Amino acid sequence: MNQAKNYTLSEIEATTLEMVIDGESVPAASGETFTRSSPAHDIEVSTLPRGDREDVDRAVTSARRALEAGWRTVSGAQRSALLQRVSELIVRDLEKLALAETLESGKPITQSRNEVRSTAELWAYSASLARHNYGDAHNGLGAETFALVVHEPIGVIGMITPWNFPLLIVSQKLPFALAAGNTAVIKPSESTSSTTVMLAELVREAGFPPGVVNVVTGNRRVGQAIVDHPGIDMLSFTGSTAVGRSLAASAGQSLKKVELELGGKNPQIISADCDWPAAVDAAVFGGYFNVGQCCNSGSRLIVHRSIADEFAAAVAERAAHVPLGDPLDSATQIGAIVSEEQFGVIQRYVSEGVAAGARLVTGGAPARSDAGRFYQPTVFADVTPDMSIAREEIFGPVLSVLPFDELSDAIRIANSTSFGLSAGIWSNDINEALIAARDLRAGTVWVNRWMDGYPEIPFGGYGESGIGRELGRQALAEFSELKTIQLQVGPRDTRWVSAPDAERKGAR
Template sequence: MTVTYDRAELLPAVREFLSSPKKLLIDGEWVDAADGKTFETLNPATEEVLAVVAQGSAADADRAVKAARKAFEPGSPWSKFTPRERSHLLWRIGDLIEEHADEFAQLEALDNGKRVEAARDGDVATAAELFRYFAGWATKMEGTSIPMSVPGRDFHAYTRREPLGVVAGIVPWNFPLLMAAFKIVPAITAGNTVVLKPAEQTPLTALRLGQLLLDAGLPAGVVNVLPGFGDAGAALVDHPGVDKVAFTGSTEVGKKIAAGAAGNLKKVSLELGGKAPNIIFADADIDAAIAGAVLGGYFNEGQCCVNGSRLYVQREVFDQVIEGVAAAARAITPGDGFAADSTMGPLVSKEQHDKVLGYIRSAVADGATISAGSADAPFEQGYFVNPTLITGVTEDMAVQTDEIFGPVVTAIPFDTEDEVVAAANNTVYGLAAGVWSRDLGTAHRVAGKLRAGTVWVNTWHADDVTLPRGGFKQSGWGRELGSFGLDDYTELKTVIAELR
C-alpha cells in the first residue's frame, strides 16, 4: 500500500477547516450542542481523527426546526425572495461550489474515503450542476387554468404550486455532499426551508456547504445543519413543526421514518436500498458488458444503492464474462483516496467493513466460490476490502438477497429470458437494473419487464441531473431530480373564483 497523504498535501483552506471544532449551524449562527456533547469523525483510510463535531440532540433539532419555521413564515427575508432572486441565488451557489471544488473534494476524500479525483469530478461537480439546473426551475413552477362546466354561472379556476414549509433532509454517508444537495436544492428552489441532518460518519462537507450557503447570501435559518446520530434524526421525524422528511438510506430506517411521520402526517419521500440485477445476454458486446459490470459492481467502493451487485450472465458466455470481470477486479488497487496509484478507497467505517467481510465469509461457508477478491482485509490499517466476485451462488444465500453495500458482486448463469426476468425481479428492492444485448427488441422488452425505477441498457451509471431517480417496491417513495424533483417539495392548491 502506498504511503498515505501528508498533511502538507492538504489545501490551506482544508487545513484551516480541520483545525477547529465543528459546530451546529442554526439560524445562521455556528453554535455548540445544547448539552455540549461532541463526537469524532474519522478518516476511514487511516482511522485517525479528522475533527471533533458538535453532536446535535432532540433539543438542538427543536432549535433548528424553530429557526427554519421562523425563516419560512410570511414577512421573513426568505419569504420576500422572488422566484428570480431564488434562481440567481441558486446559480451563485453552484458557482461557489465549483470555485471551492478542490477543497470540497479533499474534505470528502478524508471523511468518506473515496478518491479525491472521484469526489471532485463526480460528487462535487454534480452538486454544483444541481444548483444550476434547479436555478432554471425557480421561475417555472406554474399553475394551470381549468375551465369549469356550471350552467348559468361563470368561474375562474386555477392551480398554483406553493412551498410546503420546513423540510427535514436526512442523508447517508456514501455521497455526503451530493446527497445534501439532493435535499437542499429542490427544497429551496420551491421556497421551503431546511434542516439537514448529515450522516454521523461524514458530516464535514455538509458543514462546509452550510458556510458557503451563508456566504452566497442565503438568509439565516433557511438551511440549518444538524450533525449528530440517530436520535437527532428521529427528533426531526417526530417534530410537529416539520412538514416533510426527505430521506436517503437503508430500507430498514426508511420504514421507521414512514411510521414516525404519521404523527402529523408529514409528507415523506424515500430513496432506499437496492440490489440491482445486471443481465448480460450472449449476443451482447461482451467487452463492453464486462466493463459495465465492473463499473456497475465496484463504483464508489461498492457503496452505491444503484450498483449492479447481482450479475446474471447467459450460460454460453458465462465463463468468458466471469474471467473478464475477475481480471478487472484484481486490477483494482485499494488505497488511500490521496494516493496516486489508488483506484478504490476504503469503506466508510469499521462497522461497514466488518459487515461486508462477514457477508463474503458467510457466502464461502454456504458453498460459494470467491473468483476474485478475498474474505480478508488487504491491510491492517484502514477499512479496506478487495473488490470481490462470488460465483456458485444460489438465490437464497444472504449474499444474493441482502444489500451488502460494499465491493461485492455475485454471478449466476441463466438460460432463458423468462428465467432471468423472474430471478431479477425476485427481490424486495426495485431501484435499478441493467440489460446488455445487441438485439434492441430483447433489450427494450426486458427493460419493460424489470421492476425498477431506473433501467440501463448497454451501459451503467449513465446519469444526468435532468433525469428522475427513485425506486419501486421497498426501494422508496417518490422521485428526485429532473422536473419531477419539485413535485414532492410543493403543495398543489386549487383556487375557484366566481365572476359576477
C-alpha cells in the same frame, strides 16, 4: 489548484466545524463534540458538535421564522440567482470539499472531485427550475367557473442524509426544496458531516436569508428529534430500507409527508450477444465504485449461461487490476470501507456466500494495508437467487454472477427481490432490450450503460427501494403542495333560493 494533486498525510490538518442555525455557526447547546477518524489512515480528521433535541428545536424555530418572514413568497428569479451563486461557490471550493469528503468517507480523491462537480450541476439545474414553478389553469368547467391549480411550498423540510455520498445526496434534495420555496433542517451522517456543514456555510455566503438552511450534527438522537418534531412538515430521507421503514412509521403518527430513497440489490442482465468489453467494464465499475458502498451498485450480474463462467473470470481479471489503496492518491480507484461495522457486514456476507455453496472466483478477504480498512474486490459465481448474497444489500465490493437461459428467466430473477431501485440490460438485440426495460421493476433501467445520472432525470425506486422521486422537474412537485383555487365568473346561480340566510351560510 491542480485538480490532479496528490496529498500526503503531512499536509492533512484536522478541522473543527460548528453547526449552522439561523445563519450562524454555533456549538451544540450541551457543548459536547465528537470526532471523526479517516477510515483509510486511522487519523483524526474532524471535530463537530454533538447536537440534541434542543438544537433541533432551535433549528426548526429558525426555519419556520424564515419561511413565514417571506422566503415562501420570494420570486423565482431571486431564488434562482441565489441557487446559481451556491453552484459557483461549490466550484470555487471544489478542492476543499473533495478533500474533506475523502478524509471522512475513504473514497478516492478523484471520485470526490467528480462528486463535487456533479453537486454544482445540481444547484445550477435547480436554479433554472426556480423560475419555472408554475401550475395549471382550467377554463373548461363551464361559463361561470374558472380554476387555478398552484404549487405552494410544503414548509419546513427535515432532511436526513447518509454517509456514502454526503454532499451529492443532500444536494439531490436541498436545492430543489429551496427552489420550491421551502426551508430546511438537515441532519447529515455522523460519519461524514463536514461537507454538509461546509455547504450550509456556502449557502450563507451566497446571501440566503438566515434560517432558510440549518444543519444540526450529531447521532441518531438528532435524526429522531427531526422525525418527531411537530414543526417539521415533511421528511426526506436517504439510507437503509430498515431505517426508512421505521422513519415512515414514526412520521405516520403525525401524517407528515415522507420521501424515501432507500436500498437496492440492482441487477445487470448480460446477454450472450452483449458488447463484451463495455459490459465487463460496467460490471467492474458498477460493483466497485465507492467500494460498492452505493445504493445503485450493480451487484447482481445475471449472465447468459453460455458465457457465465467466462464473464465471471473476465470481471475477476479486470477487478484485480483496478488500483486499490490510499484514497489521497489520484491514481486510486478503490478506497477504504467507511467503518468497522460495515467492514464486518461485508465479511459476514462473504462467509454466508461460501457456506451456501457459491464459488469464490476472486477476493473474499481484507486487503493488506498498514492502516485503515480495505477489502478485496470479490466475485462469486454459481450463485442462486435464494442465497443471501443474491437477495440482500451488502454495501461492499461483492459481485454475484447468476446464470440464466431465457430472457424471461433473467427478468424473473431480476425481479425476485423486494428492491426496485435500478436495473440494466446489455444486449445488441433492440427487441430484447425493450422487453427487459418494460418488464424490469425498477425506477431506473439502463440499456447498454450503467450508473449514469443527470439532474434533469428523476431518480427513485419501486418497492422497498423507496417512496417518491428526486431530481428532474418532478422534484419540485415532490417538495410542493397542490392548491386548487376556484373563481366565480359573473353572477352566481343561487341553488338554495328557499333556504333561510343562516342555513345558506352553513351550506358547503
